[in-house]
Amino acid sequence: MKRLIKTLTCTVAALAITSAGQAGEDDELVINEELEISTKAVASADSPLDELVSGWRYRADETQELQMDDFDNPSFIFVEQAEDQWKKVEGTEGKACSSCHEDVADFKGLRTVLPRWNEAKAKVYTMENYINDCRVDRMGAEPWKWAKGKMTAMTALISVQSRGMPVAVKTDGPAQAAHDLGKEIYYTRVGQLDMACSSCHEDNYGNMIRADHLSQGQINGFPTYRLKNSKLNSTQARFKGCMKNIRATPYKVGSPEFTALELYVASRGNGLSVESPAVRN
Ligand code: HEC
Numbered sequence: 579m580k581r582l583i584k585t586l587t588c589t590v591a592a593l594a595i596t597s598a599g600q601a602g603e604d605d606e607l608v609i610n611e612e613l614e615i616s617t618k619a620v621a622s623a624d625s626p627l628d629e630l631v632s633g634w635r636y637r638a639d640e641t642q643e644l645q646m647d648d649f650d651n652p653s654f655i656f657v658e659q660a661e662d663q664w665k666k667v668e669g670t671e672g673k674a675c676s677s678c679h680e681d682v683a684d685f686k687g688l689r690t691v692l693p694r695w696n697e698a699k700a701k702v703y704t705m706e707n708y709i710n711d712c713r714v715d716r717m718g719a720e721p722w723k724w725a726k727g728k729m730t731a732m733t734a735l736i737s738v739q740s741r742g743m744p745v746a747v748k749t750d751g752p753a754q755a756a757h758d759l760g761k762e763i764y765y766t767r768v769g770q771l772d773m774a775c776s777s778c779h780e781d782n783y784g785n786m787i788r789a790d791h792l793s794q795g796q797i798n799g800f801p802t803y804r805l806k807n808s809k810l811n812s813t814q815a816r817f818k819g820c821m822k823n824i825r826a827t828p829y830k831v832g833s834p835e836f837t838a839l840e841l842y843v844a845s846r847g848n849g850l851s852v853e854s855p856a857v858r859n
């Protein structure tokens with residue numbers, strides 16, 4: 579116990595976590611002056627959180643504003659690229675996404691339920707898994723790299739069809755084992771700083787860590803455009819970044835561990851609106 583307290587004190591000192599309210603937490607998100615986004619939601623009875631809060635609420639006014647109009651949101655440059663890609667014939671079968679999927683708008687609602695159990699493949703599938711199955715098995719094309727530009731642009735185009743709809747990820751039945759693994763990873767302390775996801779995103783959201791305002795680490799806005807690297811970032815790339823920040827060895831994007839973690843973290847946000855593609859710093 580003594581050792582634990584000591585580690586905690588050191589960690590907090592090293593990272594300078596301080597309590598601070600910041601302007602922006604009470605702002606409401608309306609996109610293009612018409613689409614109302616629920617950036618807060620009631621937590622379910624079994625949730626460890628008192629209330630669910632989107633990461634948007636913790637960002638500075640200037641960052642929040644970028645997400646309030648699609649003309650200002652830099653993500654849409656990539657969404658437009660994906661619209662072109664959608665119609666592009668690639669692979670040995672001579673097909674484009676549009677050869678089989680009539681309209682990308684048909685994917686409305688898909689983002690709210692992913693990741694989910696894929697019965698045919700007998701494992702949990704993310705949106706990236708579905709897209710690459712189509713590229714490889716149905717188009718005879720190269721799979722896209724998980725966290726690279728073409729994939730994140732396509733996941734943004736598909737996700738934006740569900741914008742404003744509540745996240746509703748299922749974790750029971752055959753998905754239970756992955757949920758439990760994801761939960762275990764979420765609460766396991768790792769790395770030189772000996773911290774878990776929960777140390778920051780559950781125990782300290784609302785507090786400042788150095789100059790950053792800590793959120794609940796929700797993924798309802800992914801893929802997310804980050805001002806820091808001027809591109810869309812996939813959920814699992816973000817997990818990787820957080821693990822590196824605590825000097826832990828991250829899992830690989832697309833690994834069963836990160837997919838389990840994505841499922842679990844998504845379920846912690848059940849009820850929040852899909853915001854994808856969001857803007858963060
Ligand atoms: C040769 C036809 C074909 C092509 C080309 C194709 N798909 Fe598919 N796609 C399918 C079929 C069939 C399914 C399975 C539908 C189902 O199970 O309801 C599917 C499923 C999907 C799903 C999961 C949908 C869901 O509701 O579970 C996504 C996402 C998807 N495709 C995206 C793409 C993208 C992006 C491209 C282009 C890179 C593409 N597909 C190209 C035929 C195709």
Ligand code: HEC
Binds near residue numbers: 634774
């Ligand atoms: C040392 C503290 C710390 C730990 C531990 C940590 N993160 Fe983060 N994380 C941050 C900070 C700082 C940010 C950027 C500000 C924010 O949104 O909280 C962030 C952002 C995120 C975001 C983006 C949220 C959004 O709204 O865009 C996600 C998702 C996330 N973290 C998930 C995780 C997961 C999963 C773990 C465990 C593998 C983890 N984090 C561990 C500090 C941490």
